[in-house]
Amino acid sequence: MTTFVGLPTAADVAAAAETIRPYARRTPVMRTSVGGREVVFKLEHLQLAGSFKLRGAVNALSRGDRPVRVVTASGGNHGLAVATAATLLGLPATVYVPESAPESKTRRIEAIGATLVRHGGTYAEAAKAALAAVTAQDRYLPAYDHPDVIAGQGTMGAEIVADAPEVDAVLVAVGGGGLAAGTALAIGDRTTVAVEPEGCDALHAALKAGRPVDTEVLDSVAASALGATRVGDLPFAVLNSPRTRSVLVSDAEILAAQELLWEEFRLAVEPAAAAPLAAWLADRVPAELPCIVLCGANSAWATAR
Structure with a gap:
């Protein structure tokens, strides 16, 4: 992390x-x-x-050592941005979303090629699960903090x-x-x-x-x-x-x-x-x-x- x-x-x-x-x-x-x-x-x-979220995702993923995988949690837009940024930079991505995440966003995340994981009823629950899945070689990218x-x-x-x-x-x-x-x-x-x-x-x-x-x-x-x-x-x-x-x-x-x-x-x-x-x-x-x-x-x- x-x-x-x-x-x-x-x-x-x-x-x-x-x-x-x-x-x-x-x-x-x-x-x-x-x-x-x-x-x-x-x-x-x-x-x-x-x-707008593509801007922050590209900037963050372009800095530091190259991770084996990018992991994030999102209500939808951030996950789509991270998936797109990871593809542009040649990185695999896993995106955790709450069960309530709209299909209009989740289908795009999967279409880009990221692994989509649905977990919990809120963003906070999805983020907790995403953090638990992060390994030493992964990079977890917060949505805003x-x-x-x-x-x-x-x-x-x-x-x-x-x-x-x-x-x-x-x-x-x-x-x-x-x-x-x-x-x-x-x-x-x-x-x-x-x-x-x-x-x-x-x-x-x-x-x-x-x-x-x-x-x-x-x-x-x-x-x-x-x-x-x-x-x-x-x-x-x-x-x-x-x-x-x-x-x-x-x-x-x-x-x-x-x-x-x-x-x-x-x-x-x-x-x-x-x-x-x-x-x-x-x-x-x-x-x-x-x-x-x-x-x-x-x-x-x-x-x-």
Whole structure:
């Protein structure tokens, strides 16, 4: 297993950008307006493996000694990213997922060639089983609580700053906090708006308590992607800052935002990716020109009409 100390930095994000360049797509930004207000979309759902998570997986697996096998646990998107990154780097991968992991993600993990193991009813149970299966020659890759993963995710924020420097806030969906933390490292003095469903509020609870705490994950349309029961220690350390704003949105608001993205822009994203737009539509974000990250598109998806 990989051990680490210390927080990732903006310099680590810059180094990660060079590491992932041969493997990850530089996804575009889209300048538009919603309800008469200007906004920028980061189209990260166009990333390889269908989500931002490929960035962190490639960065982490490219560092250190080459393992015999990569092992991870995931609710879906991270496992798909690790399986894809391992294939790109010529490594075998084993991915543990909870029994509730959506078939739209698990079938892709298997199609890439990774070994899929279903275990337990929650991500935490799947992760415990994955850790127990790790040998001395394996590398276990956490979904978000790892400096190389966070730095890799931060490369998306660095692209936003380069391509749309005029934005004053970046809105991201939060599960375990890796994307939000990496974004915060990359965007300088801009505000990181961390958006969670009301039933999956691990970061919101941690910021309120002043430390990571265990939370209950309630049913939510975005739970498969954002259903972490506890925010990561490293992401929390980065995000516990005046530059972070925590916002909660309802399932109804998420689904309405997902529908709007399709009806107005023909952008097909999973519910988790629509959460940041939901916060913006609900006027819970004090920003003149925000960048809204559409972070993934791996769920079974259909329009409401």
